[in-house]
Amino acid sequence: MKRIFYLIISLCWMAVGCEKTLNKEPLARIEVSQAYKTVDDAAKAVYAAYAPITLNNWTNQGYMHWVLGNVASDDTEKGGESGSDQLYAQQISLFNIPTDNDAIRFAWSSQYIGIRRANLVLENIPNITMDAALQSRYLAEAKFLRGWYYFNLVKTFGDIPLILSTTLPQYDLERIPKDKVYEQIIKDLQEAADGLPLAKDYANADRGRATKGAAQAYLGKVYLYLKDNPKAEEWFGKVITSNEYSLNDDYFSTFLRAGENSPENIFQGKFLNDQGAAPLNNIITTVFSSRARNGWGFNLPTQDFVDAFEPGDPRLWQTVFKNGDVMPDGLVGNVGNSTTGYLTKKAYVPEYEKLSGSINAGRDDIYMRLGKVLLWYAEAANENGNTDEALTALNDVRKRARQGDNVLPDVTERDKVKLRQLIWKEQRVEFGQEFERFFELVRQGRAGTVLRAYATKYNTPKGSGFQDGVNEIFPIPQSEINLSKGRLIQNHGY
Structure with a gap:
């Protein structure tokens, strides 16, 4: 009996000891108050804010541009070994999308990770004693990145939580109207454009960072999505007239490693597979x-x-x-x-x-380049009645596309409606397989018409399930709704 008593006492002490051991605070964790002290800390914080752009692994596949931009459209079939291989992509292709779909879950989480890191930069780097010009640049980069992440989110999910501070309760936020989110995106991008250097002013080691031209180009794109064509033409025009960028004579080389620093490229996700012991590879x-x-x-x-x-x-x-x-x-x-x-x-x-x-x-994943800017500028200029400017930009792209061959004659059409269709067609082939098509169809107001016509023409379920007023955006991940205890309201139709 005495042995049993001592055994029980020993087990109790073991339990207490285990509890004390297992409940210890992580020894390697660095508190925020200690993490932003030096110039090196500032540099690391900004690098971390860029990282979700290239978040590309099988634990969290990042924004998944290829699924949401390509597979959802008429440009691309899912592929893989079978229909169930990477089922999330098949569900999106058929617009039979459950709220636990992995692609939307990855898209939501990765972009909010980027937003939190940008917010950490904006809140903490002003308190670091460092070169004022570098500090200002870091803050402008963070504003650009926050705007970039929010743009991805708002075009994907519509109304979303707007988080501008790291001190807000993590799961107590509600969605706000997307117009308010766009106001913040524009504010961030405008302030970034004012504070960022030109591409030529970066050292070679810093290529791939956000630039003034990148912020201006994305302002043009945001205004295009908002159907504010005068503003879109203005901001795209700033990029074109800056003479910072030029079309790469060799179209295909733009997409090879040798073309990563092409004068055409304006913003890209930077991968470094030839540097260091743990190279960063693009699994795409x-x-x-x-x-x-x-x-x-x-x-x-x-x-x-x-x-x-x-x-x-x-x-x-x-x-x-x-x-x-x-x-x-x-x-x-x-x-x-x-x-x-x-x-x-x-x-x-x-x-x-x-x-x-x-x-x-x-x-690298190239997200913004001059070929896109010229064709979006052409679209905006045409809508504004500036036909000559629209034709010049459109034909500049077609001239490069010829690559010396006697093909693709200049477009001379001056009717606005007909020219709009020609510009949209040019955009489709110029941007082909570059993650734009689905969102382009949505902003043009013809996603349902085009995708259902595709399904009929090819007698396929792909695109047939698209419902107008529902599938222009994707469902809020159910896991996020659960964490919010219902504060986040699901999108209509899901």
């Missing part, structure tokens, strides 16, 4: 690569997308490839099990770009 090159080359075979360009190109347009075979095509490294193209017969050439990794045999290359 594996996701899009042929299963015949150990890729996963997702994001299959559709026949409808291929047919959108004019005869002889060199951009077609610089955007997609099919079996038998000669690739940039001299290999013969093999699309593996692609059900459309095509794969995305803009994501192809030539043998000479590989490191240690990996197809998971460190190639």
Whole structure:
């Protein structure tokens, strides 16, 4: 009996000891009050705010531009091994989207991570004793990033919580009207444009950071989404007339590693796969690569997308490839099990770009470039009745697209409605497979019409489930609604 008593006492002491051990505060955690003391702390905080742009792993796949921008549209089939392979993408392709869909969950969480980190920069870096010009630049970068993350969120989910402080209760926030969110995005981007340097003023080691031109370009894009064409034309025009950027003569090389610092590129997600012991790779090159080359075979360009190109347009075979095509490294193209017969050439990794045999290359995701700016400027100028300016910008893009061939004659159409359709068509092929198409269809007010027509034409369920007034935006992740205890209200129709 005495032995049992001592055993019980011992177990009790063990339990107390375990509780004390297991409930200790993390020893490696750095409190916010101690984390922002030096110039090096400031630099690390800004780097951290950029990181969600390149958040690209299988625990959290970041914003998932390829699913929300490509697969949701008529440009791309999901692909993969089967319909259930990466089911979240199949659900979005069919617009049968549950509120626990992984793509929307990743999109929400990754962008709010970026927003919190930008807010930490804005709240804490002003208290660090450092060079005033560098401090001002860091704050402008954070404002740009916060605006960029919020723009992704508002076009994806509509009304959302607007968080401008790190001290707000984490789960007690409600959604506010998207117009108010857009007001903050514009404010952040305008202040960023005032405080950011020109691209040419950055050192080579800092290439890829936000610039004045990037902030101006995104202001133009935001105003285009708000259907404020005069403002859109104004801000895109600032980028064009700055002469900071120029079209890359070789369209395809823009999407290779050699083209990452092209004078055409305005803003991109920067991957560094050739630096350091733990290189940062862009897994999208594996996701899009042929299963015949150990890729996963997702994001299959559709026949409808291929047919959108004019005869002889060199951009077609610089955007997609099919079996038998000669690739940039001299290999013969093999699309593996692609059900459309095509794969995305803009994501192809030539043998000479590989490191240690990996197809998971460190190639940048280019989000804003002059080719896009010119065509969005052309659209806004046309809507404003500035036909000459619209035609000049449109034809500049077509001239580059010819690449010396006798194709793609200049557009001379001056009727606003007809010219609008020609500009939209040019945008589709110029931006092909670059994560824009679905959101472009939505802002143009024709997503349902185009996607249901696609489903009918090709006798496929893809796009047939699109409901006007519902599927222009995606559902709020149910996990977020649960955490808010119902304060977050689900989007209509989900």
